[in-house]
Amino acid sequence: MNKIVEKEFFSENVAKIVIESPDIAIIRKAGHFVIIRIDEKGERIPLTIADGDKEKGTITVVVQKVGVTSAKLLAMNEGEEILDIVGPLGHATHIEKKGTVLCAGGGVGVAPLMPIVKALKKAGNKVITVLAGRTKELIILEDEMRNYSDELIVMTDDGSYGKKGLVTAGMEEVIQREKVNMAVLIGPAIMMKFGSLTTKKYNIPTVVSLNTIMVDGTGMCGACRVSVGGKTKFVCVDGPEFDAFQVDWSQMMMRMGAYKMQEHEAYEKYLRTVETVA
Numbered sequence: 001m002n003k004i005v006e007k008e009f010f011s012e013n014v015a016k017i018v019i020e021s022p023d024i025a026i027i028r029k030a031g032h033f034v035i036i037r038i039d040e041k042g043e044r045i046p047l048t049i050a051d052g053d054k055e056k057g058t059i060t061v062v063v064q065k066v067g068v069t070s071a072k073l074l075a076m077n078e079g080e081e082i083l084d085i086v087g088p089l090g091h092a093t094h095i096e097k098k099g100t101v102l103c104a105g106g107g108v109g110v111a112p113l114m115p116i117v118k119a120l121k122k123a124g125n126k127v128i129t130v131l132a133g134r135t136k137e138l139i140i141l142e143d144e145m146r147n148y149s150d151e152l153i154v155m156t157d158d159g160s161y162g163k164k165g166l167v168t169a170g171m172e173e174v175i176q177r178e179k180v181n182m183a184v185l186i187g188p189a190i191m192m193k194f195g196s197l198t199t200k201k202y203n204i205p206t207v208v209s210l211n212t213i214m215v216d217g218t219g220m221c222g223a224c225r226v227s228v229g230g231k232t233k234f235v236c237v238d239g240p241e242f243d244a245f246q247v248d249w250s251q252m253m254m255r256m257g258a259y260k261m262q263e264h265e266a267y268e269k270y271l272r273t274v275e276t277v278a
Helices: 022-027 068-075 108-121 140-150 166-173 189-201 251-256 260-278
Strands: 004-011 014-020 033-037 045-048 050-051 057-062 084-089 100-106 124-135 151-154 182-186 206-207 225-228 232-233 239-241
Touching: 014 084, 022 050, 022 057, 022 084, 022 232, 045 057, 050 108, 057 068, 057 108, 068 260, 100 166, 100 189, 108 124, 108 140, 108 182, 108 206, 124 166, 124 232, 140 151, 151 166, 166 189, 182 189, 189 206, 189 251, 225 251
Parallel strands: 100 124, 100 182, 124 151, 182 206
Antiparallel strands: 004 014, 014 057, 033 045, 033 084, 050 057, 206 239, 225 232
16 A cells, blocks of 8 residues: 555656545545655655545655655655555645635745645636746646646746746736636745735735645644634644635744754764765
């Protein structure tokens, strides 16, 4: 169980991984995530479900190498098994017909955005999607998103692909030419913060999916707590999606950086171990 059946690298540090998980595949919906543990001594990390196939009994996640566990996961091969997968967790995205919906994804945030775009389009919305990355190599799932969107705009910081500029420039382009009824933003915290500041100027209701530190995924550890509308919320059980205008972005980003030093030290130790074995 939990066998890796397919792995495809988008770039050196980002890959799509398809995993056997029939029970989760049957009931997962857009917005859901899982928590995985590679082995008995491994940490637990949250990964949003980017896609699923009920018939094949598989779920798809997109992984970016940022630390020890993600590096180990990317090093696993097809046919190997992941020890634990818990899910689906969190609240599924509330999908309804709103009119024109602007969806913006940055980096690997495009992966959790994809099932939402697909569901919004199926519900009868006009979906305009903006994909953003620092360079062309960091733009993922473009073809899939183009298939599910009425219009797709690609932005790169360096202008190596699509249009040059930040995700907010692409969003403004859409907002200034037509009425947008709702926005969905998923990506790095800083991207979601400034994306939501953009939509707030135009009073466009905006939803974000938060990617905080998590441990157990049940609300017991408190590691994922955030302040939303002045109240403490737990991303794993109250989210992961929230009203973007109510999120305390400064507090969230401060908490996300709490273990940067330890994460760096653990990753350096892991690299030395890998080099020694090699």
